[in-house]
Amino acid sequence: MDQNLVDLTEKLSLSSNKIVLTSSDGDSFEIHEAVARKSQTIAEMLDAGCTGTIPLHNVTGKILDRVIDYCITHVKEDGPFEEEEEAEEKEAKKKWDAEFVKVDLETIFELILAANYLNIKGLIGLTSQAVADHIKDKTPEDVREIFGIENDFTPEEEEAVRNEHAWAFEDSK
Amino acid sequence: MDLRLPSKVLEHIFSFVDSNEDRNSVSLVCKSWFETERLTRKRVFVRNCYAVTPAAVARRFPGMRSLTLKGKPHFADYNLVPDGWGGYAWPWVEAMGEKYPALEELRLKRMVVTDECLEKIAASFKEFKALVLTSCEGFSTDGLAAIAVACSNLRELELRECIVEDLGGDWLSYFPETLTSLVSLDFSCLDSAVKLSDLERLVSRSPHLKSLKLNRAVSLDALGNLLRLAPQLVELGTGSFSDKLNQEAVSKLSQAFSELKELKSLSGLWDVLPEYIPLLYSVCPGLTSLNLSYATVQMPDLVELLSRCSKLEKLWVMDLIEDKGLEAVASSCKELRELRVFPSGADVDETNVAMTEQGLVTVSEACPNLESVLYFCAQFTNAAMVTIAKNRPNLKCFRLCVMEPFAPDHKTQQPLDEGFKAIVESCKDLQRLSVSGLLTDKAFEYIGTHGKKLRMLSIAFAGDSDLMLHHLLSGCESLNKLEIRDCPFGDTALLENAAKLETMRSLWMSSCCVSFGACKLLSQKMPKLNVEVIDEQHLTETGPDSSPVEKIYIYRTLAGPRVDMPEFVWTIHKNPEIGVSHLAIE
Numbered sequence: 001m002d003q004n005l006v007d008l009t010e011k012l013s014l015s016s017n018k019i020v021l022t023s024s025d026g027d028s029f030e031i032h033e034a035v036a037r038k039s040q041t042i043a044e045m046l047d048a049g050c051t052g053t054i055p056l057h058n059v060t061g062k063i064l065d066r067v068i069d070y071c072i073t074h075v076k077e078d079g080p081f082e083e084e085e086e087a088e089e090k091e092a093k094k095k096w097d098a099e100f101v102k103v104d105l106e107t108i109f110e111l112i113l114a115a116n117y118l119n120i121k122g123l124i125g126l127t128s129q130a131v132a133d134h135i136k137d138k139t140p141e142d143v144r145e146i147f148g149i150e151n152d153f154t155p156e157e158e159e160a161v162r163n164e165h166a167w168a169f170e171d172s173k
Numbered sequence: 174m175d176l177r178l179p180s181k182v183l184e185h186i187f188s189f190v191d192s193n194e195d196r197n198s199v200s201l202v203c204k205s206w207f208e209t210e211r212l213t214r215k216r217v218f219v220r221n222c223y224a225v226t227p228a229a230v231a232r233r234f235p236g237m238r239s240l241t242l243k244g245k246p247h248f249a250d251y252n253l254v255p256d257g258w259g260g261y262a263w264p265w266v267e268a269m270g271e272k273y274p275a276l277e278e279l280r281l282k283r284m285v286v287t288d289e290c291l292e293k294i295a296a297s298f299k300e301f302k303a304l305v306l307t308s309c310e311g312f313s314t315d316g317l318a319a320i321a322v323a324c325s326n327l328r329e330l331e332l333r334e335c336i337v338e339d340l341g342g343d344w345l346s347y348f349p350e351t352l353t354s355l356v357s358l359d360f361s362c363l364d365s366a367v368k369l370s371d372l373e374r375l376v377s378r379s380p381h382l383k384s385l386k387l388n389r390a391v392s393l394d395a396l397g398n399l400l401r402l403a404p405q406l407v408e409l410g411t412g413s414f415s416d417k418l419n420q421e422a423v424s425k426l427s428q429a430f431s432e433l434k435e436l437k438s439l440s441g442l443w444d445v446l447p448e449y450i451p452l453l454y455s456v457c458p459g460l461t462s463l464n465l466s467y468a469t470v471q472m473p474d475l476v477e478l479l480s481r482c483s484k485l486e487k488l489w490v491m492d493l494i495e496d497k498g499l500e501a502v503a504s505s506c507k508e509l510r511e512l513r514v515f516p517s518g519a520d521v522d523e524t525n526v527a528m529t530e531q532g533l534v535t536v537s538e539a540c541p542n543l544e545s546v547l548y549f550c551a552q553f554t555n556a557a558m559v560t561i562a563k564n565r566p567n568l569k570c571f572r573l574c575v576m577e578p579f580a581p582d583h584k585t586q587q588p589l590d591e592g593f594k595a596i597v598e599s600c601k602d603l604q605r606l607s608v609s610g611l612l613t614d615k616a617f618e619y620i621g622t623h624g625k626k627l628r629m630l631s632i633a634f635a636g637d638s639d640l641m642l643h644h645l646l647s648g649c650e651s652l653n654k655l656e657i658r659d660c661p662f663g664d665t666a667l668l669e670n671a672a673k674l675e676t677m678r679s680l681w682m683s684s685c686c687v688s689f690g691a692c693k694l695l696s697q698k699m700p701k702l703n704v705e706v707i708d709e710q711h712l713t714e715t716g717p718d719s720s721p722v723e724k725i726y727i728y729r730t731l732a733g734p735r736v737d738m739p740e741f742v743w744t745i746h747k748n749p750e751i752g753v754s755h756l757a758i759e
Binding site: 109112113116124125128129131132133135136137138139140143144147149150151152153158161162163164165167168169170171 | 229
């Protein structure tokens with residue numbers, strides 16, 4: 001992947017600027033500017049004149065590493081380097097994405113928070129879908145357990161909502 | 174895991190949570206999820222328009238884009254619900270129009286929709302995209318014109334089996350030249366002819382048009398032009414199929430049909446002449462849905478047609494198909510999921526219509542995916558039902574309409590109890606059942622014992638006693654809708670199972686033996702139900718408590734008594750001081 005990227009930047013004769021991102025726990029990552037710009041947040045910082053090192057206080061090294069992997073894989077989309085992709089390449093990316101979210105739920109949550117903070121559109125979508133898949137066809141009790149969420153409805157409040165669903169907003173025809 | 178997802182992130186996640194069931198679950202997780210979910214729910218389904226107020230719905234789901242509503246009870250289809258009973262769309266349109274102008278889709282079934290309503294939709298919702306009206310009434314073609322002229326992003330306009338005051342075909346000409354977004358147009362239930370040149374222009378500027386259902390007034394000749402303009406159609410409802418065309422026109426039409434490479438669904442075919450049926454052969458291999466309920470095609474032609482439809486999943490046809498035609502279906506249509514056979518009204522003696530229980534048995538043997546059946550038939554046997562049940566334990570919907578009330582098994586003269594027993598015992602996932610013919614208490618005992626997944630049950634002209642109703646209400650755990658006509662069911666079963674009624678959407682009983690006194694008692698005992706007595710003869714209120722009521726419609730509601738009741742509907746809210754009779758309740 002890296003060699004392709006080098007070729008790409010050379011081809012387009014754009015500067016091969018490197019940006020350094022540091023995580024909340026002190027890890028540093030040097031990446032191409034094109035990759036960094038997948039994050040709308042970082043892109044705005046760069047446009048506003050930030051140079052050199054960009055500290056990301058909200059993202060751990062472990063997660064930032066994965067996020068950068070995503071950005072590198074998807075660097076060719078929606079940006080100045082956008083190219084028409086072969087069907088094979090699209091298929092390969094789909095598979096890569098599917099593997100990317102085959103991690104424990106806690107990691108997915110950290111990824112979705114990072115994606116949101118860094119405003120990386122494709123990653124937000126990918127991780128949101130992954131979380132949504134864990135919600136489908138589950139009861140509220142199941143969802144609470146999976147997500148570690150406490151039920152803060154009173155019994156009366158919960159009963160009222162359940163009734164409203166059954167009586168007014170019924171599932172089936 | 175200490176998880177605190179900001180609402181922005183929750184919004185992203187919920188944008189991938191689509192089904193009603195999942196959204197209902199999600200909103201029960203905790204209060205912040207409830208809040209985010211309600212602000213992001215786009216599609217709202219209200220299965221009984223009187224179960225909740227429009228204001229409450231609008232308040233909870235301010236971001237709603239699509240609203241689906243149902244009004245009158247199902248038996249309205251058989252003219253059992255008097256005109257003026259209710260089911261008005263206006264309060265909903267008014268409530269949404271004032272505060273929530275982002276509405277894009279309205280799907281209404283069995284509701285009264287006025288021209289005023291349609292004009293309000295056209296004026297209030299700038300992004301309006303889809304209007305689908307099924308079995309609705311109360312509007313005229315002027316209302317359609319209002320929608321056509323104003324809704325510049327319109328994608329769907331579908332009128333399915335509506336009763337429309339037809340003031341002419343001009344309405345179609347109101348679609349502006351700038352409208353190019355149409356995906357689906359269904360005006361099959363209208364009578365008047367539309368201006369053909371305007372229709373052609375509309376079709377030719379609608380590159381996304383996938384579904385076109387014409388009315389009978391569109392001739393066969395005109396059809397050819399339209400098909401050439403829209404070869405991308407997936408669903409086609411033709412107009413009248415009976416002009417006398419010359420050879421050249423026939424061959425051009427045949428060519429046009431063969432260009433419909435995407436066609437999956439075909440309907441219409443009014444007055445189809447046998448010599449034109451071969452025109453359809455080229456599209457048959459691709460069809461998954463075929464609706465011949467308006468086409469008086471005789472059996473031999475049906476066999477020719479259906480033997481070419483190997484991918485067919487849904488078939489609606491008249492009993493002109495006969496047993497022989499159903500044999501052809503059995504041998505050719507292995508993917509069949511849904512079969513509906515309607516009565517043609519053809520006199521048996523005259524045209525020798527020979528459709529019996531055997532036809533359905535044959536299909537049940539040969540079509541492994543058959544899960545939904547509606548079968549009108551002159552007579553039936555227990556043995557046939559036992560065989561069907563054995564062949565197709567995967568049935569989800571079984572509606573048998575033996576047309577003669579109280580008709581027994583025509584071979585053994587026995588009641589049809591054992592047949593229905595076999596059905597409910599074998600078909601463990603059966604959700605919808607209609608029974609008919611001669612039935613005793615036993616049939617209902619069986620249904621109560623075995624029909625655990627049954628959600629909707631329709632009964633007519635059946636029964637010996639009140640016990641039967643008791644079996645159903647106490648046994649059918651999943652029962653959601655029960656509709657009964659002309660059965661000797663009365664007070665005891667109803668009052669003993671009063672609590673059950675809060676677990677169901679609705680109960681309809683007409684020409685039964687329920688007394689006015691019982692209705693009053695039930696109303697007092699169960700304040701969360703609307704107990705409506707329909708009393709067109711005005712006998713009930715002035716008569717004794719023991720007098721039987723014509724019709725009752727009982728449904729659970731969060732909205733309290735409705736404010737739009739006509740004078741022939743009585744509820745206890747009209748007369749709360751009326752005393753309780755001496756009937757005891759458990």
